[in-house]
Amino acid sequence: MQLAAEVKDFNPEEYMDKKTARRMEKFCQYAVAAAGEAIKDAALDMEKEDPYMVGCAIGSGVGSLQAMEREYTRLKDRGPSKVSPMLVPLMITNMAAGNVSI
Numbered sequence: 152m153q154l155a156a157e158v159k160d161f162n163p164e165e166y167m168d169k170k171t172a173r174r175m176e177k178f179c180q181y182a183v184a185a186a187g188e189a190i191k192d193a194a195l196d197m198e199k200e201d202p203y204m205v206g207c208a209i210g211s212g213v214g215s216l217q218a219m220e221r222e223y224t225r226l227k228d229r230g231p232s233k234v235s236p237m238l239v240p241l242m243i244t245n246m247a248a249g250n251v252s253i
Contacts, residue, residue, distance in 0.1 A: 161184075166184040166187050167183055176217065176241050176246070177217065179246050179247050182211075183250050183251055209251060211244045213244060214243050214246060216242075219238070
């Protein structure tokens with residue numbers, strides 16, 4: 152099987168602290184890393200910007216399918232009480248924009 156646009160050797164700790172990275176699904180980590188690189192490439196100094204005039208728009212067709220698959224397996228194997236209460240916040244599409252905004 153071939154996978155197009157695979158991200159290899161990605162280390163989220165190059166872009167955020169370990170605790171923050173642990174709380175995000177991979178698609179959010181990618182978004183935060185890409186936004187940081189875009190800000191750097193644009194030579195944008197956020198300290199000099201009006202925070203009320205800065206926005207974030209990210210397009211995504213789906214959030215974390217990995218979270219959905221992981222929790223589905225947990226549901227099937229161990230029952231509904233074992234499904235993470237964080238499933239929806241981890242997988243919703245707009246979490247990438249939310250994490251970048253934060």
